[in-house]
Amino acid sequence: METVCVLGAGSTRYGRLDESLVEMIANASADAIDDAGIVPGDIGAAYISNVFGIADKQVHLGPVIMSRLGIPEKPSLSIESACGSGSVSFREAYANVAAGFYDAVLVTGAEKVTHTTTAWTTTYFAYCSDFFYEGSAGASFPGLFASMARAYMTEYGATEEDFARVAVKNHENGLLNPKAHLRKKITVDDVLGSAVVASPLKLYDCCPFSDGASSAIVCNEKFAKEHGGKYVKVIGSGRGGSPSALQDRNHITTIDSTVSASKAAYKAAGITPKDVDFAEVHDCFTIAEVVNSEDLGFAKKGEGIGAAREGRTARNGDIPLNPSGGLKSKGHPIGATGVGQVVETYEQLTGAAGERGIKGAEIGLTHNFGATGASCAVHIFQSV
Ligand SMILES: CC(C)(COP(=O)(O)OP(=O)(O)OC[C@H]1O[C@@H](n2cnc3c(N)ncnc32)[C@H](O)[C@@H]1OP(=O)(O)O)[C@@H](O)C(=O)NCCC(=O)NCCS
Numbered sequence: 001m002e003t004v005c006v007l008g009a010g011s012t013r014y015g016r017l018d019e020s021l022v023e024m025i026a027n028a029s030a031d032a033i034d035d036a037g038i039v040p041g042d043i044g045a046a047y048i049s050n051v052f053g054i055a056d057k058q059v060h061l062g063p064v065i066m067s068r069l070g071i072p073e074k075p076s077l078s079i080e081s082a083c084g085s086g087s088v089s090f091r092e093a094y095a096n097v098a099a100g101f102y103d104a105v106l107v108t109g110a111e112k113v114t115h116t117t118t119a120w121t122t123t124y125f126a127y128c129s130d131f132f133y134e135g136s137a138g139a140s141f142p143g144l145f146a147s148m149a150r151a152y153m154t155e156y157g158a159t160e161e162d163f164a165r166v167a168v169k170n171h172e173n174g175l176l177n178p179k180a181h182l183r184k185k186i187t188v189d190d191v192l193g194s195a196v197v198a199s200p201l202k203l204y205d206c207c208p209f210s211d212g213a214s215s216a217i218v219c220n221e222k223f224a225k226e227h228g229g230k231y232v233k234v235i236g237s238g239r240g241g242s243p244s245a246l247q248d249r250n251h252i253t254t255i256d257s258t259v260s261a262s263k264a265a266y267k268a269a270g271i272t273p274k275d276v277d278f279a280e281v282h283d284c285f286t287i288a289e290v291v292n293s294e295d296l297g298f299a300k301k302g303e304g305i306g307a308a309r310e311g312r313t314a315r316n317g318d319i320p321l322n323p324s325g326g327l328k329s330k331g332h333p334i335g336a337t338g339v340g341q342v343v344e345t346y347e348q349l350t351g352a353a354g355e356r357g358i359k360g361a362e363i364g365l366t367h368n369f370g371a372t373g374a375s376c377a378v379h380i381f382q383s384v
Helices: 021-036 061-068 085-100 118-126 139-157 160-175 188-193 221-227 256-269 287-293 304-309 336-349
Strands: 004-010 046-051 076-079 104-111 194-199 210-222 233-240 276-278 363-370 377-381
Touching: 004 021, 004 221, 004 336, 021 104, 021 210, 046 061, 046 085, 061 076, 076 085, 085 104, 085 210, 085 233, 085 336, 085 377, 104 336, 118 139, 118 304, 139 287, 160 188, 160 256, 160 287, 160 304, 210 221, 210 233, 210 336, 233 256, 233 336, 256 276, 256 287, 256 363, 256 377, 276 336, 287 304, 304 377, 336 377
Parallel strands: 046 076, 046 104, 276 363
Antiparallel strands: 004 210, 004 233, 104 210, 233 377, 363 377
């Protein structure tokens, strides 16, 4: 297998954007191509992740973007895997470069939903659940993650205040990220006093609906060296799955797809969770970050909440989680999120993260899942 690298990255701001879906993808892609110091013709193929292109009247995005980039003859693939689309797309890019099919490819994720109503978006997002058993019975994502939070509180004695600390920490990180959607300092009291969305989760326990696009150039090491820009190595890649409906799982405070994807990624990288310097994890709701910290091996089962309470997951803690602000503050344009995590990790490991940089970081991990964790991909990166 080829050694796979990320050579350049680019992203739009996340939030409520005026640009069309296609414009956002073209802008982020052009930024990543420029950042890599290459031209569109150097790209062998593209992987474009998106879930609700239909909301902006454009699906079959791959060929449209290749045409905008002036390389319509190059192959492309549009990928949908709910909120995990970006990481699954990155995995396809990784696998194709590792296998030697292409020297360099483009991976871009994007979403545009804020021009629709909350009711529309909530309903469409629910189509990503196991709709027959969950969405159609009224269980939208806030409700499903609220069930996880309630179970976790019962099993491990966590409190609503504990979850609130996760949101406060991620908003603090997001304040340092010029591209974050919700750049606002909040307190535990703000979280506890915000509107109840699905008890015990309140407004500030939830990620927002966001627009945005993120992009990365994935290539083999020979290509990276020849083009001379800063690059990082992808040293581990893992995928996993879980039953789609929560009711079909053996437990709802562990997400098996995260466990299996991360085990595969750690094995490929030849490292353990202790070797990871920071991680971008899928904190669509505060409970998700806590469960992820355990499933990724950063804390024992039931102890993730203690790690959050003690500040161990803060930027200056022993395992910083979501230095970008995470889905909670940076935002969650669902097709883009997994690629956005790669952009953050690339910036962290190449010294381009500015004030939010994790000092001395050499190994970063990205974790992104679809729906309540039915599909998942984990990647591990190392500075060069
Ligand atoms: C929580 C939620 C229902 C709020 O949506 P909403 O009621 O339509 O909120 P609005 O867009 O009308 O915004 C109202 C205000 O709250 C703020 N806001 C919206 N969502 C927010 C969030 N998640 N956290 C903090 N503030 C938020 C807005 O900025 C706005 O502030 P302003 O009045 O100062 O401008 C929605 O964000 C949500 O469902 N989030 C989860 C998305 C999801 O499930 N993603 C998939 C995960 S698997």
